[in-house]
Amino acid sequence: MTHSAPAPATAVPLPHARRDVRLFWWAGTCDALGSQTSGFVLPLLLLSLGRSPAEVGAIAGLSAAATLVLGPFAAVPADRGARKQVMVGAALVSAVAMTGVTVAVAVGPVPLAVLLAAVLVERCATACYEAASLGTVALVCPPQQHRRVLSRLQAGERGALVVGPALGGLLFAAGAWLPFLVDALSYAVAAGGIRAMRSDLSPSREQRPPAGTRGTWRALLTEAGAGVALLRREPFLRLVLVWLSAVNALLVALYYTTVFALQDHGRGPAPLGLVLALSGAAGLAGALAAPRLARRHSAAQVLVPVSWLLVPPAAALAVARDAWQFGLLLGLLCFLTPSATVALQARILHLTPPGLQARTGTLLATASGAAAALAPALAGLSADRAGAGATLTGCAVLLALLALYATCVAPQFTRGTGEETA
Structure with missing residues (x-):
């Protein structure tokens, strides 16, 4: 169908x-x-x-x-x-x-x-x-x-x-x-x-x-709440909801845990500024490159490889020690995510009737924003009890599970030009 x-x-x-x-x-x-x-x-x-x-x-x-x-x-x-x-x-x-x-x-x-x-x-x-x-x-x-x-x-x-x-x-x-x-x-x-x-x-x-x-x-x-009804009807929007909420929360958790790790290693505010500059510049480059990277593929086809590519740099953060290493790895994460985000947003615009654009977009933004708002507290609690390295490893494991979920679910939405099928 x-x-x-x-x-x-x-x-x-x-x-x-x-x-x-x-x-x-x-x-x-x-x-x-x-x-x-x-x-x-x-x-x-x-x-x-x-x-x-x-x-x-x-x-x-x-x-x-x-x-x-x-x-x-x-x-x-x-x-x-x-x-x-x-x-x-x-x-x-x-x-x-x-x-x-x-x-x-x-x-x-x-x-x-x-x-x-x-x-x-x-x-x-x-x-x-x-x-x-x-x-x-x-x-x-x-x-x-x-x-x-x-x-x-x-x-x-x-x-x-x-x-x-x-x-x-x-x-x-x-x-x-x-x-x-x-x-x-x-x-x-x-x-x-x-x-x-x-x-x-x-x-x-x-x-x-x-x-x-x-x-x-x-x-x-x-x-x-009209966007909720559309979300129930459109399985692709449910995939987007899960992916965006999880990725936003995990990226925020990785950032805050990086701050904790730098503090544990005795680094001051200057290294943190380097991390912010590298990740911000990488995110800007990723946003500019997103259309070329995703032009010939559907949103579902972009989502799976990007999901798996996020896992190695997240895992490598657990063994990083210097600020430039943290900045490089977080920068790689920030470079990769815009390709999937832009492709998903374009697909959302196609699926959503004009009279529901704001409400559907707000529903997705609210869910991902709420997940990201909880991430610092959860990351801090985990770092206090298990350490920054274990927390970074846990985030990488969760990203791997998310990639596995996208691999299992996304192919059903891929056919020809990207029209979803079920």
Whole structure:
């Protein structure tokens, strides 16, 4: 039996599509750069104000929880046709919140309640922006360009991950308020970029949910969870859910365990910076190379070899000692994952109806984000009890099990152009 889903079509003329893709890329990259710039220095600011590490961790955890909870609800109006309005409004709210933080830090000692309120508002608005942005690619470019556009978007995010923390550190040294001003400006640029896009980023009326279901909390919850029903119908999406959640969690666990291992070996912050630089640069290179590596193969065909290739460098981390070794191995992992991620994202866009793009994407992002949020605590607990080497070995074993699962499940979705079969 062949499951066919309509490939999202776009009515935007090609010149407009190219312009919209460029604007969407600039909006997302500026947003990511600003967030990385301020996010890197926020813990430093809190610690400089006399807050304990426990309080800093609690604020980070509360912000992450708000993001995971709000995303599915913000996806509902986006799929109903208000994608552009949600994104522009959320970016402007984030800009105002970060402007408030900038002023508060510049004026003088910042009350924790004020800072916490502003950060939570910014995180909630960002969650709405990210949820609404999912599926935009399917509405502004034809399917044959999805992988190329997705890889460029991921390259922009990876580049921001490399540049943002360094920029944040330099600005923080010059003035504690400067990183937050950059973040506020980045949100304003993002809002302007989305507003300037000529398409309305809306699915056709017949592809939206029926209007009669609106009006109650139960109806809102039902709509927010509509992606779950699609997930139940589409076995390929279930494979994606398992793979993305596991890989994200294990990569985060490997990173944090690497930090613990470097500390055990008596390494300081400079080696950790080397590890971050190498892995970030490798991730950027992997995102740029992803379309060429996956152009002639279906998502399922890309997934299996990438899954197995992740195992050797993860296992080698257990015997690494020097920072350059950790950086090289983590960099190899970061280089490999974008090929599979981009191929999977392109296939998701093909399988998901336009009226469910935001909710389905948010469901997958929430699941993988929740798994990644638990990974540091689990890695720390394992490192305390079994040691960093044993924890790294355990992660490699779990990656091998994931590769075995992908090997057993993925072939049923491979036929010809990659249409799934069962």
